[in-house]
Amino acid sequence: xxxxxxxxxxxxxDRDMMVxxxxxxxxxxxxxxxxxxxxxxxxxIAVPGGFSYGDYLRCGAMSAHSPIMREVVKKANQGVRVLGxxxxxxxxxxxxxxxxxxxxxxxxxxxxxxxxxxxxxAETEFTNKYSxxxxxxxxxxxxxxxxxxxxxxxAALEGNGQVAFRxxxxxxxxxxDANINGSRNNIAGILNEKKNVLGMMxxxxxxxxxxxxxxxxxxxxxxxxxxxx
Amino acid sequence: MSEIxxxxxxxxxxxxxxxxxxLEIMGREPNLNELGIFSVMWSEHCSYKSxxxxxxxxxxxAPWVICGPGENAGIIDIGxxxxxxxxxxxxxxxxxxxxxxxxATGIGGILRDVFTMGARPICNLNALRFGxxxxxxxxxxxxxxxEGIGGYGNCVGVPTVAGECEFHKSYNxxxxxxxxxxxxxxxxxxxxxxxxxVGNPVVYFGSKTGRxxxxxxxxxxxxxxxxxxxxxxxxQVGDPFTEKLLIEATLELMKTxxxxxxxxxxxxxxxxxxxxxxxxxxxxxxxxxxxxxxxEEGMTPYELMLSESxxxxxxxxxxxxxxxxxxxxxxxxxxxxVIGKLTDTxxxxxxxxxxxxGDLPIDPLALASPEYDRPWVKxxxxxxxxxxxxxxxxxxxxxxxxxxxxxxxxxxxxxWEQYDHMVMGDTVGxxxxxxxxxxxxxxxxxxxxxxxxxxxxxxxxxxxxxxxIVAETYRNITAVGAVPMAVTDNLNFGNPERPExxxxxxxxxxxxxxxxRTLNYPIVSGNVSLYNETNGTGILPTPTLGAVGLIQxxxxxxxxxxxxxxxxxxxxxxxxxxxxxxxxxxVLCGREEGAPPPVDLDQELKTGNFVREQILAGVETCHDxxxxxxxxALAEMAMAGNIGCSVDIPTNVDQAYAWLFGxxxxxxxxxIDADKAGAFVIKAGExxxxxNIIGQTGGSDVVLGGESVSVADLKDLxxxxxxxxxxxxx
Numbered sequence: 001x002x003x004x005x006x007x008x009x010x011x012x013x014d015r016d017m018m019v020x021x022x023x024x025x026x027x028x029x030x031x032x033x034x035x036x037x038x039x040x041x042x043x044x045i046a047v048p049g050g051f052s053y054g055d056y057l058r059c060g061a062m063s064a065h066s067p068i069m070r071e072v073v074k075k076a077n078q079g080v081r082v083l084g085x086x087x088x089x090x091x092x093x094x095x096x097x098x099x100x101x102x103x104x105x106x107x108x109x110x111x112x113x114x115x116x117x118x119x120x121x122a123e124t125e126f127t128n129k130y131s132x133x134x135x136x137x138x139x140x141x142x143x144x145x146x147x148x149x150x151x152x153x154x155a156a157l158e159g160n161g162q163v164a165f166r167x168x169x170x171x172x173x174x175x176x177d178a179n180i181n182g183s184r185n186n187i188a189g190i191l192n193e194k195k196n197v198l199g200m201m202x203x204x205x206x207x208x209x210x211x212x213x214x215x216x217x218x219x220x221x222x223x224x225x226x227x228x229x
Numbered sequence: 230m231s232e233i234x235x236x237x238x239x240x241x242x243x244x245x246x247x248x249x250x251x252l253e254i255m256g257r258e259p260n261l262n263e264l265g266i267f268s269v270m271w272s273e274h275c276s277y278k279s280x281x282x283x284x285x286x287x288x289x290x291a292p293w294v295i296c297g298p299g300e301n302a303g304i305i306d307i308g309x310x311x312x313x314x315x316x317x318x319x320x321x322x323x324x325x326x327x328x329x330x331x332x333a334t335g336i337g338g339i340l341r342d343v344f345t346m347g348a349r350p351i352c353n354l355n356a357l358r359f360g361x362x363x364x365x366x367x368x369x370x371x372x373x374x375x376e377g378i379g380g381y382g383n384c385v386g387v388p389t390v391a392g393e394c395e396f397h398k399s400y401n402x403x404x405x406x407x408x409x410x411x412x413x414x415x416x417x418x419x420x421x422x423x424x425x426x427v428g429n430p431v432v433y434f435g436s437k438t439g440r441x442x443x444x445x446x447x448x449x450x451x452x453x454x455x456x457x458x459x460x461x462x463x464x465q466v467g468d469p470f471t472e473k474l475l476i477e478a479t480l481e482l483m484k485t486x487x488x489x490x491x492x493x494x495x496x497x498x499x500x501x502x503x504x505x506x507x508x509x510x511x512x513x514x515x516x517x518x519x520x521x522x523x524x525e526e527g528m529t530p531y532e533l534m535l536s537e538s539x540x541x542x543x544x545x546x547x548x549x550x551x552x553x554x555x556x557x558x559x560x561x562x563x564x565x566x567v568i569g570k571l572t573d574t575x576x577x578x579x580x581x582x583x584x585x586x587g588d589l590p591i592d593p594l595a596l597a598s599p600e601y602d603r604p605w606v607k608x609x610x611x612x613x614x615x616x617x618x619x620x621x622x623x624x625x626x627x628x629x630x631x632x633x634x635x636x637x638x639x640x641x642x643x644x645w646e647q648y649d650h651m652v653m654g655d656t657v658g659x660x661x662x663x664x665x666x667x668x669x670x671x672x673x674x675x676x677x678x679x680x681x682x683x684x685x686x687x688x689x690x691x692x693x694x695x696x697x698i699v700a701e702t703y704r705n706i707t708a709v710g711a712v713p714m715a716v717t718d719n720l721n722f723g724n725p726e727r728p729e730x731x732x733x734x735x736x737x738x739x740x741x742x743x744x745x746r747t748l749n750y751p752i753v754s755g756n757v758s759l760y761n762e763t764n765g766t767g768i769l770p771t772p773t774l775g776a777v778g779l780i781q782x783x784x785x786x787x788x789x790x791x792x793x794x795x796x797x798x799x800x801x802x803x804x805x806x807x808x809x810x811x812x813x814x815x816v817l818c819g820r821e822e823g824a825p826p827p828v829d830l831d832q833e834l835k836t837g838n839f840v841r842e843q844i845l846a847g848v849e850t851c852h853d854x855x856x857x858x859x860x861x862a863l864a865e866m867a868m869a870g871n872i873g874c875s876v877d878i879p880t881n882v883d884q885a886y887a888w889l890f891g892x893x894x895x896x897x898x899x900x901i902d903a904d905k906a907g908a909f910v911i912k913a914g915e916x917x918x919x920x921n922i923i924g925q926t927g928g929s930d931v932v933l934g935g936e937s938v939s940v941a942d943l944k945d946l947x948x949x950x951x952x953x954x955x956x957x958x959x
Binding site: 009010012013015016019020035049050051053054055056109110111112113139141143203205206209211212213 | 376379380383384385386468469470471473474560561562645646647648649650651652653654655656657659668783784
């Protein structure tokens with residue numbers, strides 16, 4: 001796998017993403033500055049979390065117009081795998097690679113904690129090391145993770161197997177209590193139609209290391225490495 | 230330039246004597262620009278004039294100290310050419326006036342102190358103290374301060390990993406926001422602030438300068454009155470996004486080899502940074518103030534010198550390195566301007582479009598910075614409270630439930646879940662333990678960090694209270710298995726012009742000093758916040774300490790959670806049932822009184838060393854005993870591990886509540902496999918440490934001498950107070 005991590009001004013999970021990928025890949029991905037206009041030859045692009053441009057405007061709205069994003073969109077349309085986590089997910093929706101929008105959390109507060117995710121689609125190159133219905137534990141850290149899409153879009157997402165993850169309890173039950181941020185249908189992560197772009201609010205890269213308390217995020221990067229080697 | 234009237238002098242906070250001295254130094258009447266500079270440089274906040282005499286008595290040296298107090302932050306050596314740079318600082322007054330921005334800019338300021346010296350910040354801590362929960366302003370302040378800390382810390386991407394939060398009526402009109410930043414640097418690539426090299430360019434980078442925060446340092450040096458809220462315009466506004474860029478740009482600039490000296494612009498802005506850099510380096514400085522990047526038109530030299538706009542740095546570059554530095558700032562879209570040069574005059578000369586608008590001698594002003602030996606009276610140690618004299622009508626289980634759900638002891642999860650405590654991917658020990666544990670990136674070493682203060686002890690007996698804070702940080706670091714290395718102090722007190730307050734300051738500093746000397750645990754940085762009073766009522770003496778320790782292999786670290794059923798519970802240290810100044814006495818008996826528990830520092834050292842040895846030898850569960858005594862510590866361990874425990878009250882104990890809830894110092898709880906517990910107790914005895922097996926882990930209840938409560942019920946109570954309290958205001 002040839003991997004790149006995009007770095008925006010205000011990205012702050014870029015190093016975490018680099019380390020997360022390195023755990024599975026055995027080498028560091030390329031770090032690409034947002035002002036670049038060309039991407040290196042890659043088959044996997046990660047858009048990391050953070051507060052790009054401070055998120056003073058709508059989250060991700062500024063970054064979606066960074067020079068490098070034109071290239072990311074182009075590559076995504078050519079089938080290159082793209083993962084957006086947290087602010088990265090917000091950027092991918094703003095860039096039009098994924099539908100919907102991430103609104104302010106229902107309780108209006110930033111939330112940082114481990115949550116459980118039910119794997120809804122385990123047949124993608126991101127998720128095929130998980131089993132369908134499995135509950136994995138992954139941290140969230142966001143202020144604007146409340147996924148919204150209109151009824152029609154939501155129906156399409158559900159119908160096409162584009163829902164990758166839902167917030168659930170430890171036993172895998174998708175409940176209102178487990179829905180930490182008010183997302184429609186408890187959605188925590190979605191795919192594009194071709195399933196080569198995944199956006200998710202939780203941070204798989206933060207739990208790839210037993211010393212940090214868990215490794216439920218690692219199978220995602222293992223799966224990508226296997227698919228792209 | 231306007232004539233300086235006595236009113237203008239008074240507005241600048243200079244006393245009559247200080248004004249006289251100012252005239253002597255200048256040899257003429259200063260103009261307004263110059264007066265403004267005197268005012269901030271001699272403010273309590275910048276000059277430490279009331280506390281300096283006593284601060285000098287603190288121990289600041291050890292073989293592992295690279296840099297003690299006097300620079301932007303303290304530095305210790307953690308081996309492998311790595312250094313930890315850290316400091317704690319208050320932002321009390323601004324946070325009361327405008328909680329969100331006040332707290333946010335406190336985080337920004339303390340982060341700059343750390344990366345200015347060459348460190349990448351690796352974690353933040355904060356110690357918060359608010360008024361009574363039912364005071365009309367408290368909820369609003371808690372909400373704003375927490376949001377401000379989160380808003381800034383989360384955005385810059387530095388994990389907030391530990392802290393404390395307490396409530397007391399003495400903070401009703403004067404909350405405390407103490408923030409600590411910890412950074413990691415290469416020991417051979419540290420940057421200092423002493424300017425050098427006549428002719429070298431003085432360069433400004435970061436944000437533009439606006440009119441915000443003018444005279445923040447002088448505000449922080451006066452008591453609050455009813456009209457303090459009118460001072461809102463002096464609170465600065467933070468921009469964490471720019472701070473994030475500033476961190477990256479500064480660290481990148483530091484790799485170019487172009488820097489002679491560097492300092493952030495904090496309190497008193499450009500005045501204090503340029504003045505201190507020149508003063509430390511023994512050089513003069515000439516500033517072209519019209520070259521300073523400005524946010525708005527029509528700003529005056531006076532405003533430019535005193536603005537406390539955030540996210541700005543001042544750097545002395547090596548000759549000819551301007552282009553190299555500018556390229557870095559261009560990459561990060563930050564302002565860059567050459568605003569002056571170093572001179573050999575020993576003066577600070579301020580120019581505005583070529584015209585001299587200020588000319589002050591640097592050394593005379595700095596050296597004449599006032600130092601007061603303010604009168605003080607010793608706080609007499611109150612009488613001891615005998616356990617037998619404490620009326621106890623409450624059953625032990627009800628007492629435990631009351632304590633663990635009391636505002637001061639309930640879980641603060643509501644707070645720390647609003648802080649990103651995992652970003653940077655090295656948070657091994659998350660909030661909620663004795664110390665947080667942050668891995669040194671790319672290694673197996675861990676840095677343990679904690680912040681502590683027990684104001685009610687300091688109020689009753691400043692000297693013992695001061696000792697106790699040091700000991701408490703020492704225990705919290707020890708309890709995870711790390712070696713306590715050094716301390717930063719953030720001394721919050723009332724008005725030092727009142728002898729009884731000055732007595733608290735002196736007593737606490739002496740206690741802290743004694744403990745740090747005995748424990749070989751130097752103070753390497755700090756900050757003093759005085760005049761924490763409103764309408765003549767002072768806060769409890771609150772000298773918050775932040776501490777840093779090191780564990781060589783984080784896989785060895787212990788944590789508070791019970792991990793296995795059927796282990797023996799061993800208490801290390803002596804239990805006498807000390808109830809004076811305890812939480813039990815305060816919460817269950819409504820008595821805030823009595824001599825606080827004494828700290829035996831020699832014993833502290835012995836017990837601490839033994840605990841650390843045993844953790845490295847395989848003990849996995851350890852917790853120090855503090856507020857609420859043995860019973861609360863056990864409950865915390867049970868709640869963290871979702872495993873119950875059962876303890877027997879020794880038959881020779883007269884008052885069970887004193888044994889359960891007394892706050893004797895120097896104690897830890899560890900768990901040991903039952904078949905090894907006997908040998909463990911013998912080993913402890915050989916090390917000079919009292920050890921008693923008091924019970925065992927297991928089951929789903931906490932059982933105290935036959936009376937029980939389920940761990941689930943305790944958790945419900947412990948976790949629900951804060952969210953319920955905050956929700957009640959929504």
